[in-house]
Amino acid sequence: MPPGLEAVLSLTAVTKVYVSSHLGRKTVSRGVSDLDLEVRPGEVFGLLGLNGSGKTTTFKLALGLLKPTSGAVRVLGLPPSEPRALAELGFLPELPYFPGFMTPAEILGFYGGLSGLPEAGLRDRVEAVLKLVGLSASSGRRMGEFSKGMVQRVGLAQAILHDPSLVILDEPVSGLDPLAIKDFRDLLQDLNGRGKTILISSHSISELEKLCHRVGILKEGRLARVLGRDEWSGGLEEKFIETVRPGGAP
16 A cells, blocks of 8 residues: 555545436436545445445446546545556455355465466465455355355455455345354454455444444435544434435435
């Protein structure tokens, strides 16, 4: 990470407009509007919002999967489409999928090759990451035998295999049982303790309360509010609801 960098991820006055056409009729909609967002080095930043508020669009812009209609997106000061920026990004989608006949070690070896990791040290790196996510004992089992919580661990291992600076997680505890949620939270706190910056989206407000240093609330494609831990001492859920209700924070 470049020294003195103020933001690992920044979106400055970003607007994304979607244009679709059906039977000659053109439809225009906005994913995000004039969005300003900064994720600082070493923090866990949570993104909250109702469905359709712009969370998915924001993630796709950060990952370089979408280009903004206007404004600027930067990862470590670079456009996210730049190879140097992509090398510093790790992503776990809400529903990661891996072939059931493969083992975690095989999957990570495959993704390590795609990421351009040196073959000489790849096996050691795979073993280290599997140990970090608590799957060393299951590295030779087939994915088809895994619970959803274990699949999420493999997904996280894939996201951090290339040692990125910024890890982006989309609803990582969705559908997990309480024990798996606790284990996954511990994993993320450990990663953050190792210096990783984390951007996480979740409908589980209580999990964001436990994990995050700051939380941003999206409303109708705009960043309506950013709160630090000391600002939600009365409960993050209450702050969220008062923000997203009609007539709440703009």
